[in-house]
Amino acid sequence: MKYLGHLDILRTFGRAIRRSGIPIVYSQGFNPHPSMSFALPLSVGVTSEGEFVDMDIEDDISPSELVNSLNEGLPSGLRAVSAEEVDNKSNVMADVRWARYIVKIEGENLEDIDKKVERLIKRESIIVIKETKSGSKEADILHDIRDISVLNKDIESVEFSMELSAGSVSNLKPEFVIEGLKKYYDVKVYDIEVHRVELGF
Amino acid sequence: MSKLISDKVLKSVTKPARYIGTEWNSVHKDLSQISVRFAMCFPDLYEVGMSHLGIKILYHLLNDRDDVYCERVFSPWIDMEERMRENNIPLFSLETDTPVREFDILGFTLQYEMSYTNVINALDLAKIPLLSKNRTKDHPFVCGGGPCSYNPEPIADFFDFFVMGEGEEVLIEVIDVYKKWKNSNKSRIDFLKEIAKIEGVYVPQFYEVRYNDDGTIRSFEPNTDEAPKKVKKRIIKDLDNAYYPKKVIVPYMEIVHDRIMLEIFRGCIRGCRFCQAGMIYRPVREKSVEKLIEQCNNLQATTGYEEISLASLSTSDYTKLEDLTNGLLDCTQDKRVSLSLPSLRVDNFSLSLMEKVQKVRKSGLTFAPEAGTQRLRNVINKGVTEDDLINSTKIAFENGYSNVKLYFMMGLPTETVEDVEGIADLGFKVQDTYFTVPKNQRAKGLNITISSSCFVPKPFTPFQWEPQDSIEEFNNKQNILKTKIRSKSIKYNWHDAKLSFLEAVFAVGDRKLSKVLITALSKGCKFDGWNEHFKYDQWLESFEECGIDPRFYANRKKSFDEILPWDFIDIGVTKKFLINENNNAYKEIITPNCRQKCSACGAVSFKGGICDEKNQG
Numbered sequence: 001m002k003y004l005g006h007l008d009i010l011r012t013f014g015r016a017i018r019r020s021g022i023p024i025v026y027s028q029g030f031n032p033h034p035s036m037s038f039a040l041p042l043s044v045g046v047t048s049e050g051e052f053v054d055m056d057i058e059d060d061i062s063p064s065e066l067v068n069s070l071n072e073g074l075p076s077g078l079r080a081v082s083a084e085e086v087d088n089k090s091n092v093m094a095d096v097r098w099a100r101y102i103v104k105i106e107g108e109n110l111e112d113i114d115k116k117v118e119r120l121i122k123r124e125s126i127i128v129i130k131e132t133k134s135g136s137k138e139a140d141i142l143h144d145i146r147d148i149s150v151l152n153k154d155i156e157s158v159e160f161s162m163e164l165s166a167g168s169v170s171n172l173k174p175e176f177v178i179e180g181l182k183k184y185y186d187v188k189v190y191d192i193e194v195h196r197v198e199l200g201f
Numbered sequence: 202m203s204k205l206i207s208d209k210v211l212k213s214v215t216k217p218a219r220y221i222g223t224e225w226n227s228v229h230k231d232l233s234q235i236s237v238r239f240a241m242c243f244p245d246l247y248e249v250g251m252s253h254l255g256i257k258i259l260y261h262l263l264n265d266r267d268d269v270y271c272e273r274v275f276s277p278w279i280d281m282e283e284r285m286r287e288n289n290i291p292l293f294s295l296e297t298d299t300p301v302r303e304f305d306i307l308g309f310t311l312q313y314e315m316s317y318t319n320v321i322n323a324l325d326l327a328k329i330p331l332l333s334k335n336r337t338k339d340h341p342f343v344c345g346g347g348p349c350s351y352n353p354e355p356i357a358d359f360f361d362f363f364v365m366g367e368g369e370e371v372l373i374e375v376i377d378v379y380k381k382w383k384n385s386n387k388s389r390i391d392f393l394k395e396i397a398k399i400e401g402v403y404v405p406q407f408y409e410v411r412y413n414d415d416g417t418i419r420s421f422e423p424n425t426d427e428a429p430k431k432v433k434k435r436i437i438k439d440l441d442n443a444y445y446p447k448k449v450i451v452p453y454m455e456i457v458h459d460r461i462m463l464e465i466f467r468g469c470i471r472g473c474r475f476c477q478a479g480m481i482y483r484p485v486r487e488k489s490v491e492k493l494i495e496q497c498n499n500l501q502a503t504t505g506y507e508e509i510s511l512a513s514l515s516t517s518d519y520t521k522l523e524d525l526t527n528g529l530l531d532c533t534q535d536k537r538v539s540l541s542l543p544s545l546r547v548d549n550f551s552l553s554l555m556e557k558v559q560k561v562r563k564s565g566l567t568f569a570p571e572a573g574t575q576r577l578r579n580v581i582n583k584g585v586t587e588d589d590l591i592n593s594t595k596i597a598f599e600n601g602y603s604n605v606k607l608y609f610m611m612g613l614p615t616e617t618v619e620d621v622e623g624i625a626d627l628g629f630k631v632q633d634t635y636f637t638v639p640k641n642q643r644a645k646g647l648n649i650t651i652s653s654s655c656f657v658p659k660p661f662t663p664f665q666w667e668p669q670d671s672i673e674e675f676n677n678k679q680n681i682l683k684t685k686i687r688s689k690s691i692k693y694n695w696h697d698a699k700l701s702f703l704e705a706v707f708a709v710g711d712r713k714l715s716k717v718l719i720t721a722l723s724k725g726c727k728f729d730g731w732n733e734h735f736k737y738d739q740w741l742e743s744f745e746e747c748g749i750d751p752r753f754y755a756n757r758k759k760s761f762d763e764i765l766p767w768d769f770i771d772i773g774v775t776k777k778f779l780i781n782e783n784n785n786a787y788k789e790i791i792t793p794n795c796r797q798k799c800s801a802c803g804a805v806s807f808k809g810g811i812c813d814e815k816n817q818g
Contacts, residue, residue: 003217008453015225015451018505018536031507032537045212073505075225075453191209 001077006041016073025056039092050198098200099166108188116185126180144172205298218454219247222295225451228264235270240304242274244319252458261446272296292327301327307341311349314707315729352660354766355714357405366434394427401435418764433771438809448503460508469514470795477659486810565604573623603644612656612670625685647690655701660767663782666759669705705755711766775803
């Protein structure tokens with residue numbers, strides 16, 4: 001499931017909703033699609049236990065009915081946890097502010113990783129290269145790291161908890177924090193695994 | 202998820218969703234209850250194979266049997282294949298990651314000649330001996346089906362058996378024989394002898410081919426009692442009562458044709474002389490409107506798909522099309538499911554039909570005149586007139602359509618420069634038609650696309666004896682059009698003549714070509730249909746190294762008395778009819794369609810569908 005891209009997830013949800021008969025509102029126009037929006041897309045390869053979706057529902061349906069209907073139609077690997085009625089002005093996509101991740105890396109030069117992390121966030125700036133449509137550019141990600149700590153470690157691997165800016169105003173992916181460690185503290189990384197735990201609004 | 206393929210590998214390849222399976226409606230069974238494991242392989246990428254209707258039907262047909270488990274196999278993309286070879290991971294099935302080598306039967310659907318290298322590459326990746334004669338009881342039986350099995354000879358050496366025709370019944374018969382054989386202690390040959398008795402099954406090793414000095418076939422004879430002299434294709438007579446899946450797999454990732462396909466009829470009444478499908482799927486058999494609406498409802502409910510498409514060779518020839526579309530619109534509209542109708546003919550183009558179906562968006566219209574002049578259209582028996590085209594496009598433009606695609610074929614028998622230029626002329630006439638519609642009525646921004654493919658002679662068509670133009674001739678003709686078509690509103694696309702040349706070689710080739718395929722694969726030829734991977738020079742080298750002149754197959758005009766590699770197959774339509782049609786072509790005589798008048802093609806020997814209607818009427 002984690003290998004699906006965001007568009008794949010949208011498609012999958014759309015079809016599950018159609019199958020389940022959930023009375024969702026459809027957009028107007030040529031290709032009507034279910035009116036729903038996800039708070040924050042999840043990159044390919046990343047797992048999550050804390051995603052949020054806004055859905056426009058036409059008829060009366062209780063939140064628990066909605067959750068059950070969805071889960072009947074969703075393939076294994078995707079599960080609705082809970083639902084609540086919100087007013088029309090709710091917009092998870094606009095309101096999301098941060099995300100917390102568990103990041104596990106395998107690599108070398110991981111001794112003193114706690115100290116390296118401490119020094120990283122005490123820096124004046126953390127410059128990494130971001131690829132954009134118009135080419136690569138440098139970005140300072142220091143202020144997008146709200147919190148970072150080491151949860152577990154051994155000689156070849158480390159597990160971090162990271163709370164990073166998320167959303168339309170500012171968004172930082174965990175990989176860039178790792179890039180910072182690689183760049184400034186000569187950490188070598190062979191594998192990264194990212195799991196999103198929760199979103200903050 | 203994948204036990205064979207690690208996360209590390211999946212993260213390092215493009216579109217990893219190709220390899221994960223677990224899609225909605227994919228089948229998962231308790232292996233301890235299974236007697237026969239069938240691996241169904243479409244020898245191309247996931248997104249191509251999952252768009253194929255035939256696989257959907259056969260996959261669910263086989264899986265509806267409690268004792269059979271059918272799993273899917275697709276060709277891994279180049280990057281994944283590299284990882285697999287590096288890590289010694291053999292080709293595996295999507296549902297359970299089982300190495301394909303461990304299955305009882307491995308079936309390939311053969312849709313396109315240039316997929317042959319992918320087929321043998323799959324065998325190689327699966328670590329199954331390429332040649333049928335080298336396989337033992339440790340290996341699955343390798344079988345093939347689909348349109349290319351109507352000339353299986355170039356790949357005959359790689360297959361244990363082929364199934365000719367529609368597989369819904371014959372595949373089950375083969376599996377029943379297999380089950381019995383598996384429990385016995387008999388040899389591989391015993392199994393093959395047993396199934397050779399089933400109508401529609403062709404076992405290549407039970408036939409000897411002898412050649413004349415000039416390279417043509419001298420004889421093609423069975424060498425085993427159980428093998429029939431002629432193999433007769435199988436068809437499903439009553440489509441209403443034939444198997445059709447109630448649910449189909451819903452992929453996660455975007456695939457080429459991502460919608461419910463509702464097959465409305467098989468066969469085609471038109472008899473265009475270049476068209477193989479129109480001949481091999483005769484007689485025409487339709488499904489009833491009631492049945493189709495029932496199938497539509499089932500598929501919608503079990504998949505949640507946003508779009509339904511009607512599948513057939515010529516949708517506008519379905520006798521009750523209006524009733525059908527009305528009935529389908531009733532059950533799709535309120536569920537926000539859209540209906541699409543491809544394969545419409547320009548000579549019975551119905552605006553009201555288009556309006557019903559493309560409610561708001563005026564997307565493009567596609568027409569296939571195939572030839573640029575009436576003379577050549579008569580030669581190929583495509584009874585479409587210039588008036589038909591102009592009238593249809595006029596109606597379309599008057600009603601807000603501004604994107605038109607026109608498909609043509611180049612290199613058709615008797616083609617002259619005038620015919621080629623006629624393609625451009627037709628494009629200009631369509632352009633002029635647009636401008637005759639008042640500015641306030643027509644949509645802005647005219648886009649005409651003219652697309653020319655290269656004629657490939659195909660088995661079981663009246664043109665099967667015809668030579669293909671040389672690559673140079675194709676290039677010259679394409680240049681004529683490139684020069685002539687200079688207009689803001691008209692775009693010209695052309696197909697690669699080198700690829701079409703190879704298509705022709707393998708379409709009408711014989712068994713001598715198998716070594717060329719092995720050589721080409723060893724030089725890295727695969728995914729040949731993919732532009733960036735087509736290695737034409739390596740193909741030419743392969744032919745040379747094997748001492749074979751490909752032009753012998755593609756560019757030579759064959760004589761009517763020659764034994765053709767596919768003559769041993771009985772498709773109903775007779776050689777006599779094809780020869781007659783070839784003569785008619787050269788005389789520019791049109792043959793009416795099956796509904797207008799029966800031309801006694803021979804398909805009546807199956808006693809089904811339209812042939813029955815005509816006999817009763």
